[in-house]
Amino acid sequence: MVPLNNKSNPTAAFLIVGIILLLTGMCWGIIGAFQYVIPGLFKSQLSFERIRPLHVSSVVFWIIITAVGCTLYYAQEHTGKKIYSVKLLKWQWALFVLSVLFILITYILGIFGGREYWEFHPILALPILISWILCLFNFFKTTGTIKKQPVYVWMWFTGFVFFLITYIESYAWLIPYFRNNVVNDLTIQWKSYGSMVGSWNMLIYGCGIYLMDKMSGTTTYSFSKIGFAIYFLGLFNLMFNWGHHIYTVPTHGYIKHVSYLVSMTELLLIGRIIFLWRRSVKENKKHFHQSGFRFYVAADVWIFLTLLLAIAMSVPAINVYTHGTHITVAHTMGATIGINTFLLLAVVFDQLNPVIRKIKNYNRYLLPGFWISNVSLIIFWVSLIVAGILKAWWQVHHPEIPFSSMMQSLRPYFILFMITGVTLTAGMWMMLLPVLKQYFVQRIRVKKRMGILYNRRRASLHTS
Numbered sequence: 510m511v512p513l514n515n516k517s518n519p520t521a522a523f524l525i526v527g528i529i530l531l532l533t534g535m536c537w538g539i540i541g542a543f544q545y546v547i548p549g550l551f552k553s554q555l556s557f558e559r560i561r562p563l564h565v566s567s568v569v570f571w572i573i574i575t576a577v578g579c580t581l582y583y584a585q586e587h588t589g590k591k592i593y594s595v596k597l598l599k600w601q602w603a604l605f606v607l608s609v610l611f612i613l614i615t616y617i618l619g620i621f622g623g624r625e626y627w628e629f630h631p632i633l634a635l636p637i638l639i640s641w642i643l644c645l646f647n648f649f650k651t652t653g654t655i656k657k658q659p660v661y662v663w664m665w666f667t668g669f670v671f672f673l674i675t676y677i678e679s680y681a682w683l684i685p686y687f688r689n690n691v692v693n694d695l696t697i698q699w700k701s702y703g704s705m706v707g708s709w710n711m712l713i714y715g716c717g718i719y720l721m722d723k724m725s726g727t728t729t730y731s732f733s734k735i736g737f738a739i740y741f742l743g744l745f746n747l748m749f750n751w752g753h754h755i756y757t758v759p760t761h762g763y764i765k766h767v768s769y770l771v772s773m774t775e776l777l778l779i780g781r782i783i784f785l786w787r788r789s790v791k792e793n794k795k796h797f798h799q800s801g802f803r804f805y806v807a808a809d810v811w812i813f814l815t816l817l818l819a820i821a822m823s824v825p826a827i828n829v830y831t832h833g834t835h836i837t838v839a840h841t842m843g844a845t846i847g848i849n850t851f852l853l854l855a856v857v858f859d860q861l862n863p864v865i866r867k868i869k870n871y872n873r874y875l876l877p878g879f880w881i882s883n884v885s886l887i888i889f890w891v892s893l894i895v896a897g898i899l900k901a902w903w904q905v906h907h908p909e910i911p912f913s914s915m916m917q918s919l920r921p922y923f924i925l926f927m928i929t930g931v932t933l934t935a936g937m938w939m940m941l942l943p944v945l946k947q948y949f950v951q952r953i954r955v956k957k958r959m960g961i962l963y964n965r966r967r968a969s970l971h972t973s
């Protein structure tokens with residue numbers, strides 16, 4: 510592992526865009542939560558149909574773009590080589606960022622045309638696809654071979670390649686052959702989504718394992734059996750975990766159960782590896798990497814909680830109830846915030862360390878921000894689960910009660926969800942706003958210095 514000179518860290522721009530998407534995406538979520546409590550709020554300009562995709566796409570793009578940036582950074586640190594082409598990297602970044610910008614604007618304008626989770630017009634999928642291909646090429650060229658590589662390099666390769674395949678697959682519905690058969694269409698759609706999540710998990714877990722070894726100053730997990738076990742399970746999972754996403758589609762029961770079992774084993778192993786690592790890290794190293802370490806602890810707790818919920822949801826008798834309720838939303842948000850976001854934040858804090866180090870009294874923001882967001886997240890998650898249980902009970906046992914009365918009885922939980930959503934967001938803003946500010950201050954300073962140097966050189970050329 511060769512530490513990079515962060516003055517020339519071209520992948521930081523990915524992380525910064527990711528953070529902006531996370532912070533703004535959470536604000537869209539807050540508006541959505543207000544709309545739970547005050548139905549019809551902003552109906553004419555920003556209805557829930559617009560807010561939901563604005564929120565979900567922003568936070569999903571936070572995960573994707575940050576995972577890409579973090580992987581490309583560690584790929585350089587791991588090989589000790591600079592990225593193969595900075596020019597390609599800039600193109601890749603620009604294509605991605607412009608597409609996301611267009612996507613969000615089209616949502617605000619109410620222009621759709623895609624499917625759930627990718628509601629944007631399919632034409633906008635094209636620049637993202639091109640950007641991904643550029644990224645893949647740059648990554649391959651930087652890393653070279655996968656022979657005798659540690660497990661994280663295998664994870665990165667797999668994540669990049671499978672994301673490409675499954676992203677294309679998620680647009681199979683554009684071809685009438687797939688679109689015209691409802692079962693095939695639904696199966697392919699959910700299969701591709703499940704695999705896409707598996708692909709970005711590969712990138713994130715790869716970075717997570719890399720950072721664990723970097724923090725402890727060993728290569729314990731890079732070549733360990735448990736590391737490779739996670740890799741193969743993750744690979745199996747990203748190929749087959751779709752089974753449990755399509756309980757409503759007629760397929761064999763064993764497919765669903767095997768896929769559930771595999772996704773849970775994967776969670777169990779990643780939770781265990783982090784737990785063992787946490788115990789093994791020496792006190793002085795913990796202290797040195799305190800902020801990153803803290804996020805690992807939080808992610809580990811969330812892996813455990815997500816696992817508990819997943820076990821409950823995998824019981825077919827319970828699954829019948831949970832479908833279409835807020836329990837599914839709790840499961841998705843618990844995993845994407847508690848696991849994906851916290852692991853990514855550990856990595857982001859490592860990679861942006863040169864920026865963060867310069868923030869005066871940063872612990873004043875970081876510590877309260879960290880605790881506020883974690884405590885809020887627990888209440889946020891529980892309130893969704895309780896609302897989900899009550900809705901499920903109504904769905905199965907009291908369908909005669911009007912929908913509006915049932916929703917009225919869920920109001921207290923929605924209010925709690927809304928309030929804790931606000932505090933969760935406030936916590937994240939507290940931790941990340943100073944980082945954004947410091948990054949831009951430094952960029953402006955560098956630009957100014959370069960301008961002065963340029964002017965001096967021009968002046969000296971004139972005089973000579």
Ligand code: HEM
Pocket residue numbers: 531535536538539540541542561564565568569837838839841842845846850926927929930931933934
């Ligand atoms: C890191 C932060 C967050 C992430 C990664 C995240 C992720 C997600 C995801 C993936 C979904 C789709 C769930 C599904 O379809 O099952 C979702 C839905 C939603 N989120 Fe978040 N979320 C975050 C923060 C927030 C916050 C702070 C709020 C504010 C209260 C919020 C409110 C909502 C709402 C209202 C929905 C729509 C649920 C529905 O369709 O009924 N989210 N979020």
